[in-house]
Amino acid sequence: MTIDLTQFHQTFFEESLEALSDMEAELLRIDGHMSGRRVSDEFKADNESLNIIFRAVHSIKGGSSTFGFEIVANFSHVLENLLDDIREHRCKTTRNLISTLLHSCDCLRTLVQNSQNGINTLPADIDKFQVNLENLQETGCEVTPDRRRKTRGIDKNNIGNWDILFTPNKNMLSTGNDPVRIIRALKNLGNIKSQLDINSLPSWNKINPEYIYLSWNIDLLGPVEKSLIENVFSWVADDCVLDIKRNNSVHNPSASRPEHAIDSGTGTNAPAPGVSGNGLEVQSIRVSTPKVDALVDLVGELVITQTMLSQFSEEITSESIEKLQLGLGLLERNTRELQESVMRIRMLPVGFALNKLPRIVRDVSTKLGKKVKLDISGEGTELDKSVIESIGDALMHIVRNSVDHGLESPAERINAGKPETGAIHVQASQKGGSVVITIEDDGNGLNRNLILNKAIEKGLVRDDADLTDEQIDNLIFIPGFSTASQVTGVSGRGVGMDVVRTRISELGGHVEVTNNPGSGTKLTLRLPLTLAIMDGLCVKVGSQVYIIPLLSVIESLSVPEHEISRPAGGSELVPFHSEYLPFLKLYKLFNLSSAIKTTTDGIIIIVESENKKIGLLVDEIVGQQQVVVKSLETHYKRVEGVATATILGDGEVALILDISTLTNLVSHKHYQDHMLKAAS
Amino acid sequence: MDNTNLADIKEDLDNLEQQYLTFRLSDQDYGIPILEVQEIKGWTAVTPIPNSPHFIKGVLNLRGTIVPIIDLRLRFNLERKEYDQFTVIIVVNISGKLAGLVVDSVSDVVNASNEQHCEAPEFEGQLNRQFIDGLVQFDEKLLILLDISKLADVDDLADMSSDLAPDADLEDN
Known part of the structure; x- marks a missing residue:
């Protein structure tokens, strides 16, 4: 039978985009360590960061080729080769290289999104960039051809015939993995003999069609390197019990167990997922296990309380009234806690919205020739998922504005007696029933004369109006207002702060601006914890x-x-x-x-x-x-x-x-x- | 598949019995497919929705879900009647959307096969014909089968509310 893979596409897209975010964050971290060095200086990035980046690209490559997104697979393959060279220190890690990698991250994101929208063509600029990447790998990294492939020294002890016991976790199919594909991949390594163990198969009426109840005992006749086998299983390492044993003798299946030998290629016994891939886009949310556990516990408590109360109600006497009231109190408490727990499931760390900011700051400051240090704190503060999704753009606007209008150029800053590097501090914290996010820069603050003149010029205020400082500061939120004397391509199109205010008000929040002319601007967003x-x-x-x-x-x-x-x-x-x-x-x-x-x-x-x-x-x-x-x-x-x-x-x-x-x-x-x- | 098989299936379809919930509205019996009925509950006070069509009585809290309540008498332009202890709200589920229908009383559940079903005749001046799915002769009484989806169509309701004369005081300046 064939399995409709399209049902897993959504998961693949989500995971790929997440992986790309991780990759971007790591690249920016490396970039941060390298700041202050010249662009061509070499820097040894720590292996952990590189591994994260490599894993991200690797999983996108694997997923895309599985699901037949050739373009994504090709691009990530080229990128993976380059990353491999970096990881093996065959390539100098320079700031230029990081820029290239960031750009390739963007390209890959575009490609993934294109696939998501059903676009299957390779945009010309990305095509060109891909060729550049390949060239970079050929030339930029000083690689000797013989070291190109088979880099890791082959460990003789790790070659031979293998006896693999592969027991997938019941819900492995839900992660988009398919044992048949894994067994097929093993077949590419050498001759295999596979035995299916159906011992844990429950009776028909207890079967959950989305679960796997099978395990395989696979003999792989080598010689094969152990790491290659591990690679095959690397996708499912967390979703199965895997035992790889060296086995030089030909495996003799024990006849005591009921077994079906299946042809490794066809996988006729592959369990059928019960979900039909109707291509509906489902909004999903990832929830940490402790949150769900708390909920399960509470529901249990609630059931117990409910049982208790219904027992009392059957034999109600004047004495049991007290017990009943006790029970009702318990029920009330459980219900309230249950409600809070359910609400908590929708809560995500605000870091999801803040993690786009480092990239924006880097890009904008590089373009404008400014030096900026972005400092984010309080990323762990939790906010409702829908609020987080809605404030991302607003935050980007604000931070972009801070870099563009707020912070001065290095020369101006030195003249003003400030450190050369400007600082933007983004802080999130919970205050009572709301979450407060402040974005503070140590730039020049808002120029009130400029704002007032601009507002009068645009007819937003009468020229004889006598406004307080605070009123002038708030003019930046009026639609159509922008002080940038020229449109910079970064900001200054007159949409910006009014969009921010509208967006925040829609969520039931507030924006405030605090202006210290000469020493900085502070924007305070006050958001409700939840919309529910x-x-x-x-x-x-x-x-x-x-x-x-x-x-x-x-x-x-x-x-x-x-x-x-x-x-x-x-x-x-x-x-x-x-x-x-x-x-x-x-x-x-x-x-x-x-x-x-x-x-x-x-x-x-x-x-x-x-x-x-x-x-x-x-x-x-x-x-x-x-x-x-x-x-x-x-x-x-x-x-x-x-x-x-x-x-x-x-x-x-x-x-x-x-x-x-x-x-x-x-x-x-x-x-x-x-x-x-x-x-x- | 051969023809005899097809004929069998057709015959089966004709004999297929569907169950209908019957209810009364000003001395006439109506029926709706029972599969579309979620539950029946007694009349309780509802929260009126400002500036909605007159037949929308308001919204009701149905165990945490907010459900619009439609008075079928008013929907069919019948005479208004005081709600009493027989007044019943039939909660119907039309492809996921819930709506409550206020009727005089519920009567019975009857079986009717497709064979018994006959088209509603053209009769003049009948505005409500669009809601009628067919007629069934039952116990020497005429049962009018209703097309629930048209009756509680939200888009339709929206259209009707926009026909309402806008409140002159809406723009208070």
């Missing part, structure tokens, strides 16, 4: 309870009706500190009757989204609580003004308001007028 649970303010409108995300709430006020201004045009404005804000009457918006209709009796909640503030008129504040976010769209559809829903303690559904839609209902023009009014 949030703090909400419960408000009542008529008979309904709505939830306002607490992160958007600024203040609540009670305003007598006579203090509401009603300028011509039908709008109503509520005074808020020195500003006047528009406000929405929720009962009108949601067509609810019997609600409080005046601001004297109700309460106005001031909310903010994307730097716009508005008021919402509600009847009363019910309280503040953590809510579990539930999608409305799963079974219904998007509802205007409502983001999602949640379930309250009494089991009723409450809708969570979408503050950004509501603030946008108050027109953009209105907002700008109001901001100018506030500013002047």
Whole structure:
């Protein structure tokens, strides 16, 4: 039978991209050690780093040839040869070489992504680069031809006939490996005789079709080098029990065991995976085993508590009430812990988002001729997977901006009495229910005069506006604003900080900028730990309870009706500190009757989204609580003004308001007028 | 495969009995395929969704899942009726999407073969014909079989809600 390999493609792509990230990180680490040396200086990289890089390329090569991605396989083969030479110190490790390797890492990533998108052509530039790589290997590395192949001295003790006992772990198929392929590879090394052991095969009704229950006893008639055999199994080393024994006599199968001799080539007994490869892209998440174990334990506890409670409920007497309450307390605790554990499964270290930064810094600083040292701390801080995926681009924007606009050139820095190398410090930490990421550079800070002039020039601010320093600093977040006097190709296209702010607000977070002119800029991102649970303010409108995300709430006020201004045009404005804000009457918006209709009796909640503030008129504040976010769209559809829903303690559904839609209902023009009014 | 075999299969198909859950709406019996029914529960209060079509009563918490509830009387433009102890929500599962249908009461589960099935006749002025899958004569009563997927089609619902006159107060300035 044939196995549909396409079901493993997704795993291959994911693993390859991960391997490339590892490779990139290691290259940058080596590069970091070499910084300060001249580009042509030789540097002995430590073997561990080189091995990681080599393994990454090797596994991509193996996987791609297995799945028939020829282009990827060819490229990685060339790269692997080069890396092999480096590893064997037949090649000088210079900074130039590291640059080449980084570029090849990019090329390989492109190729893998192309394969993922079904593109099977080799882009011309990569083709050219591949030829360069081959030439580099031929010329750049001083290799004597006779040392080219068979580099490791052959150990006579490791040659001979082998008796291989190969017992795959039950779930080996799920890692994309196939014993048949391994046995075929062994066949290429020499004559083999394979015996199948089906002793551990369970009865038919207990079979899980995705598991392997078989093991093989393979005689390999050499002479074969042991390391070659180990190479064959290197893919599955972690997924099987392998015993390779020297065996000079021809193996005599013991007749006591029921055995099927199978033809090693066809593998008729290969277990069939039960999953159909329908090519659906499945979002996956890798979870550390302890997290899952904790969850399994908790579920066990929960089951026990549940059993206990149902026993009590059968024989309920006045004495057992106490026990019942005890049990309920236990159940409550277990449930809460279970919920926390489940949430933790979605949590990943924020390092996944931060590990792209070293590369950006290296590329941008090299292009601009600046010297930059990037310092990352707190990578272990955990954040929800979806948050991590969404902030990657924002972080890249910020760091790119810091290198481009924030840090000065080496000469300028020396003039200003600063060290020649600029420093960017990225720090992640958890503060209460949110994660704070700060990006701090010791550059020149924001030039407020330049920002103000630019904003006036672009008509974003009136020229007679009198803004505070803080207000000027915040102008960088306005759409269409960019101070770069020329577009540098690195940054300065006027999209950047506003994208960052929008992205972070979408996640329910905040961006703040702290500016120390002359000595640096600091950006602070405050992100919710998770998107699945949030703090909400419960408000009542008529008979309904709505939830306002607490992160958007600024203040609540009670305003007598006579203090509401009603300028011509039908709008109503509520005074808020020195500003006047528009406000929405929720009962009108949601067509609810019997609600409080005046601001004297109700309460106005001031909310903010994307730097716009508005008021919402509600009847009363019910309280503040953590809510579990539930999608409305799963079974219904998007509802205007409502983001999602949640379930309250009494089991009723409450809708969570979408503050950004509501603030946008108050027109953009209105907002700008109001901001100018506030500013002047 | 030879022809006799095919004929057999066809005959089997014709005799194939399907089970239908029957329910009442203003003295008329309706049926929906029982395989599409997930569960039946009594009427409980729902949370209304602002600015939705009038027949969407709101959303309900069904053990952690939020499910829209459709009043079938209002969906068919029948007269509104107070909910009582017989009022029932039939939770249907249409290719993964859940929806609750509010009906007057549930009656029975009946078997009907494809043979008994007949096309709904063209009748004039009948807006709801698109929801009708067929008719079955059962116990001297007429059972109207409904096409659940059309009834609870979310895109359709979305279209209908966009037909609603937008609230004039939406733009409050």
